[in-house]
Amino acid sequence: xxxxxxxxxxxxxxxxxxxxxxxxxxxxxxxxxxxxxxxxxxxxxxxxxxxxxxxxxxxxxxxxxxxxxxxxxxxxxxxxxxxxxxxxxxxxxxxxxxxxxxxxxxxxxxxxxxxxxxxxxxxxxxxxxxxxxxxxxxxxxxxxxxxxxxxxxxx
Numbered sequence: 001x002x003x004x005x006x007x008x009x010x011x012x013x014x015x016x017x018x019x020x021x022x023x024x025x026x027x028x029x030x031x032x033x034x035x036x037x038x039x040x041x042x043x044x045x046x047x048x049x050x051x052x053x054x055x056x057x058x059x060x061x062x063x064x065x066x067x068x069x070x071x072x073x074x075x076x077x078x079x080x081x082x083x084x085x086x087x088x089x090x091x092x093x094x095x096x097x098x099x100x101x102x103x104x105x106x107x108x109x110x111x112x113x114x115x116x117x118x119x120x121x122x123x124x125x126x127x128x129x130x131x132x133x134x135x136x137x138x139x140x141x142x143x144x145x146x147x148x149x150x151x152x153x154x155x
């Protein structure tokens with residue numbers, strides 16, 4: 001939900017507290033079960049026209065604050081979408097983060113991923129997304145390739 005508009009760009013602030021329920025891992029950069037992290041992000045969105053297609057961009061710039069001497073991270077997620085038809089859109093997504101540490105865990109980690117998705121509206125409130133994502137570059141992170149299937153509910 002947009003909290004404001006400036007020069008035809010919508011923006012919102014997104015503070016979050018994230019409780020992790022995952023099992024312990026050997027990755028020193030990963031959160032552990034019971035950890036509570038904070039995230040503060042600014043999102044910027046804009047509509048545009050390109051080659052006669054309606055499009056949008058949705059950009060997130062944020063910082064994840066992780067206590068207990070775990071590395072914090074700066075993240076930037078960029079999404080550009082085009083409406084192919086009234087009920088179908090294609091989205092190109094870039095996800096990047098860089099973790100940094102001043103605590104007990106030394107070093108840093110970074111990751112850059114690129115994804116492509118097709119989203120089709122089934123009715124007024126439900127859409128389905130099918131896509132894929134892959135790591136492009138990274139330091140001290142695992143290489144990722146994934147397929148995505150998601151149901152969206154508009155409320």
